Amino acid sequence: MAAGSKKIDEWLNVRYPQILSQADEQDAIIFFLDESTAKSESHRGRTWGVKGLTPVVKATGSRHRSNLISVVSSEGIMRYKTFTGSMNRFAFVNFLKSLVRSVDKPVIVITDGHPAHRAKHTQEYVAQEPRLLGLHLLPSYSPELNPDEQAWNYLKEKLGKVALKTKDEFIKFIRGKMRSLQKSPETIKGFFRLHDTRYACRQCYV
Numbered sequence: 001m002a003a004g005s006k007k008i009d010e011w012l013n014v015r016y017p018q019i020l021s022q023a024d025e026q027d028a029i030i031f032f033l034d035e036s037t038a039k040s041e042s043h044r045g046r047t048w049g050v051k052g053l054t055p056v057v058k059a060t061g062s063r064h065r066s067n068l069i070s071v072v073s074s075e076g077i078m079r080y081k082t083f084t085g086s087m088n089r090f091a092f093v094n095f096l097k098s099l100v101r102s103v104d105k106p107v108i109v110i111t112d113g114h115p116a117h118r119a120k121h122t123q124e125y126v127a128q129e130p131r132l133l134g135l136h137l138l139p140s141y142s143p144e145l146n147p148d149e150q151a152w153n154y155l156k157e158k159l160g161k162v163a164l165k166t167k168d169e170f171i172k173f174i175r176g177k178m179r180s181l182q183k184s185p186e187t188i189k190g191f192f193r194l195h196d197t198r199y200a201c202r203q204c205y206v
Contacts, residue, residue, distance in 0.1 A: 007139035028106035031071035034148040064170040076185025089119035150191035
């Protein structure tokens with residue numbers, strides 16, 4: 001078995017069950033976290049065209065980008081924030097602070113090995129925040145295990161079907177779609193029912 005496969009197997013059969021047990025014992029919410037960049041020039045979905053001719057997707061020629069960070073839970077809860085520049089340890093800790101303030105239960109966060117997630121500043125914050133019970137890293141190169149990846153798939157699918165001319169229109173569209181997703185707990189719960197993410201669906205086994 002490859003090293004990556006061993007780590008994934010350990011995550012699914014040892015590490016995550018331990019995290020789940022802790023969450024159950026302390027009545028905590030498990031959040032999966034990820035960052036992404038939304039791009040106005042990305043196009044997804046199907047279109048139609050005249051037989052024998054290449055289909056044409058409308059675009060404005062404008063290129064806009066926005067960085068985002070979000071968390072989702074199998075209870076259907078979502079929190080997100082847009083930001084400029086790269087994600088650093090200070091911005092990451094500020095997001096964690098806002099997350100723990102936004103819910104009335106203890107929190108456990110699961111994410112990838114981004115440098116900001118592993119930074120000493122981050123570790124120091126986690127160690128002294130009683131409402132944040134742990135920050136756990138997924139196995140390397142296994143984004144399929146993170147249900148929050150589906151939030152970006154959702155957003156990028158919506159972006160791929162519109163042509164937004166200005167940066168303001170682009171940002172307004174992104175925030176509107178993320179707010180809409182935030183108000184759709186059943187859609188968020190669906191992120192935890194896929195083949196690779198079902199392991200994290202707490203409600204699926206109740």
